[in-house]
Amino acid sequence: MEFIKKNITLIVGISIPILMILFVAASIYLPGLFVQPKYNFVYVSGDDYYYYNQYQYSVQNGKLVKSEIQKPENQNYQPPREVKLYVHDVAKNESREVSFAEAQNLNLDSSNISPDGFEVTYGSRGDGFFPFFFWSDRDYNTRYLKGHNVSKKLNLQLSGSYYNNFRFIGWIK
Amino acid sequence: MATKEEVLQYIRTLAEQKVVTRDELTEAYDSGSGIKQDVVLTKKLGIAEILYYIGGAIVFLGISILLWQNWSTLGFGTKVLATLGAGIAAYFVGLLFSRDERTETAGSAFYLISVLVTPIGLWVVFDNAGFDASSYGSQSLISGIMLGTYLLSLFVFRKNVFTLFSILFGTWLFFSLTSWMVGGAPYFNDWKFYMYRVLVAGVAYMLMGYAFSKNERVPLSGFLYGFGILGFLGAALALGGWKPNQNVFWELIYPGLVFGALFLSVYVKSKAFLTWGTLFLMAYILKITSEYFSTGLGWPLALVIAGLAMIGVGYMSLSIKKKYLITQ
Numbered sequence: 459m460e461f462i463k464k465n466i467t468l469i470v471g472i473s474i475p476i477l478m479i480l481f482v483a484a485s486i487y488l489p490g491l492f493v494q495p496k497y498n499f500v501y502v503s504g505d506d507y508y509y510y511n512q513y514q515y516s517v518q519n520g521k522l523v524k525s526e527i528q529k530p531e532n533q534n535y536q537p538p539r540e541v542k543l544y545v546h547d548v549a550k551n552e553s554r555e556v557s558f559a560e561a562q563n564l565n566l567d568s569s570n571i572s573p574d575g576f577e578v579t580y581g582s583r584g585d586g587f588f589p590f591f592f593w594s595d596r597d598y599n600t601r602y603l604k605g606h607n608v609s610k611k612l613n614l615q616l617s618g619s620y621y622n623n624f625r626f627i628g629w630i631k
Numbered sequence: 632m633a634t635k636e637e638v639l640q641y642i643r644t645l646a647e648q649k650v651v652t653r654d655e656l657t658e659a660y661d662s663g664s665g666i667k668q669d670v671v672l673t674k675k676l677g678i679a680e681i682l683y684y685i686g687g688a689i690v691f692l693g694i695s696i697l698l699w700q701n702w703s704t705l706g707f708g709t710k711v712l713a714t715l716g717a718g719i720a721a722y723f724v725g726l727l728f729s730r731d732e733r734t735e736t737a738g739s740a741f742y743l744i745s746v747l748v749t750p751i752g753l754w755v756v757f758d759n760a761g762f763d764a765s766s767y768g769s770q771s772l773i774s775g776i777m778l779g780t781y782l783l784s785l786f787v788f789r790k791n792v793f794t795l796f797s798i799l800f801g802t803w804l805f806f807s808l809t810s811w812m813v814g815g816a817p818y819f820n821d822w823k824f825y826m827y828r829v830l831v832a833g834v835a836y837m838l839m840g841y842a843f844s845k846n847e848r849v850p851l852s853g854f855l856y857g858f859g860i861l862g863f864l865g866a867a868l869a870l871g872g873w874k875p876n877q878n879v880f881w882e883l884i885y886p887g888l889v890f891g892a893l894f895l896s897v898y899v900k901s902k903a904f905l906t907w908g909t910l911f912l913m914a915y916i917l918k919i920t921s922e923y924f925s926t927g928l929g930w931p932l933a934l935v936i937a938g939l940a941m942i943g944v945g946y947m948s949l950s951i952k953k954k955y956l957i958t959q
Contacts, residue, residue, distance in 0.1 A: 471838030475805045478831045482809050486816060581815025600815050609816045 489608040495548045497572040500561055500627040503616050504541045513541065517568035517628045522561045544615050545630070548576075548603060553615045566628030576605035578612070578626050653900075657849065683740035690721075691747040698751070707759050715752025721745040729790065739792055746796055750777060767811035774803035791848055798839065798855070802832055826866040833863030841899060857903035860892055864911040874922045885915055893948075897955045905956065909948040916940045 462469060500522065502515050513524045522543075543561050544553040571577045581600035601624060602609045616623045633641070645651045694713055698705070705713075722745040728738025753773045758764040778800040785793035809828060813819045836859030844852040867888050871881040889912045896904035920937040921930075 465842060467838050468842035471835045471842060474835050474838070475801075475831055478828070479805065479809060479812075482812055486812060579817050581817060602815065602817050604817050607818060609818050611814065611816075 489606070490610060493606045493608045495572065495576045495603055495605065495610070496574050497576070497629040497631070498545055498547050499572070499578070499629050500556075500564065500566060501544055501546060501553075501578075501614070502541055502625045502627055503544060503614070503623055515541075515543070515625075515627055517566045520565050520567070520631070522558070522564065522566060522627065524558055542615070543627075546612065546614065548610075551610065551613050553613065555615065561627075565631040567631055568628040570626075571605070572629045573631070574605070576603050578602070579604045579609075581611070680736050683737055684743060687740040687743035688747075690744050694748055695751065698755075707755075710755045710759075711752060714748055714755050718745045718747075718749030718752050721748065726788070729788075742792055742796070746777075746799075749780075750774075753777075767807050767814075770807035771804060771811050774800050774807055778804050791851055794843075794848055794851060795854070798836075798851075805832060823870065826869050829862045829866040830870070833859045833861070833866060835859070837863065840901075844899065853901075853903065856899070856901045857907070860901075860904050860907045864888065864892060864907055868911060868914060868918070871918070873918075877922070882919070886912075889915060893951065897951060900956060902952070902956055905948060905951055909944055912944050913941045916944070 514527055516523055516525065543556050543558060545556050545561070545564075546553045567573065578601050581602050601612045601614055603612055614624060642651070642656065694717060697713060698710060702710075721741045725738045725741035725745060728734040728741060750773050753776060754764045754769070757769045757772070762769050778797060781793050781796040781800060784790070785797055806828060809824075813824065836855045838859075840852040840855030840859055843849060843855065867881060867885055870878055871885055872878045889908050892904050892908035893912075896902070896908060916937050920933045924933040924936070
């Protein structure tokens with residue numbers, strides 16, 4: 459007790475950063491315990507703008523459709539990448555590959571924001587080194603489910619680390 | 632033999648007559664009470680001491696360049712020996728030198744080498760183990776190991792230099808750990824989050840500086856006050872933002888913070904509080920003038936008002952310094 463009384467300023471000085479660490483931890487992890495996203499979603503991996511793919515997936519009248527893209531002749535395109543469809547289970551935070559036929563049976567909503575107020579966004583990334591921790595950029599390898607002051611890192615099945623390795627298709631209703 | 636009250640009254644009289652200074656009294660108290668002052672942080676830097684530190688920094692540069700130029704050709708063992716090995720060896724040489732007062736300052740140059748080189752050694756080890764060594768997670772581990780080492784050293788050897796290193800590595804741990812926890816979470820604005828952390832670190836530094844000003848670690852309080860108030864006022868000013876994205880709360884509260892710093896400069900007898908308080912008050916006047924009054928009053932008139940206000944601030948600062956801090 460005598461020690462605390464004698465060193466109260468030092469103890470408060472050291473406690474403030476520790477309290478901030480606890481506050482940051484609480485603000486990241488606590489809201490996620492009370493707010494749970496409900497809607498799973500479908501996405502495509504490997505559907506890159508820079509590569510010529512034979513098909514383009516989209517949602518029409520709440521159903522997944524596959525449109526064939528005509529390749530212009532006499533132009534050199536990169537060979538097409540393998541495009542895969544996935545369903546992401548938000549409760550388990552894991553993705554499962556599905557066939558086009560399976561995905562076609564799902565009722566989809568292609569809005570950016572889900573009926574319960576969540577959206578899929580990029581994360582930000584800091585690459586700083588002490589004391590330069592303020593530099594940041596979009597992290598194109600990481601996506602977050604964001605809404606109601608909660609963000610959850612998504613474990614997606616993404617092929618490669620290039621720019622357009624993820625394309626959101628729709629929320630499963 | 633005079634009583635305690637008589638001695639204290641006599642000191643008061645001498646202080647009023649400006650016959651003794653606070654430093655002389657502290658020195659007399661320390662020599663009587665057996666508190667051994669660190670030569671390293673109390674002694675004024677002479678040419679020899681500066682050369683010691685420059686030498687230490689050059690050794691660090693040499694090791695870094697050796698590693699950078701020969702990264703692909705050197706084996707893991709050689710890299711660890713050149714970095715972690717050199718860092719640990721420098722730490723023990725520093726310990727040996729600091730046993731003797733004549734070589735204590737030279738010892739601190741070896742501590743400097745150790746502080747700079749050991750984290751690189753740990754980085755090499757983590758990199759070889761397959762971790763992304765520059766990630767926030769690895770940085771948290773490296774700074775945590777260094778903080779643990781220097782806290783233990785402080786506990787065993789009771790040297791101010793280890794307090795300083797513990798504070799520096801503790802700050803690194805605070806920043807890297809919070810960055811690692813947040814990761815890429817989109818709700819955290821990186822720039823603002825960084826500023827809030829600088830603000831908190833600044834407050835912590837100032838409080839530690841105040842705590843150390845009353846014990847044998849008093850040489851550290853100047854450094855802590857200086858960096859603490861710089862970080863605190865700088866971060867608060869940056870959090871105010873700029874029109875049209877300004878934060879009204881921080882812009883309104885800022886004059887109170889600056890005048891608080893100026894008031895505290897008298898209370899804690901710190902020139903750093905006065906200097907940074909004055910400079911940031913001037914910066915605030917310029918910021919607010921250019922943000923809000925450059926279009927209404929016209930830029931030239933706004934500049935005249937800002938200039939006059941800055942002369943006033945400068946005069947006030949000098950008056951405070953002469954009246955309250957000149958004896959320090």
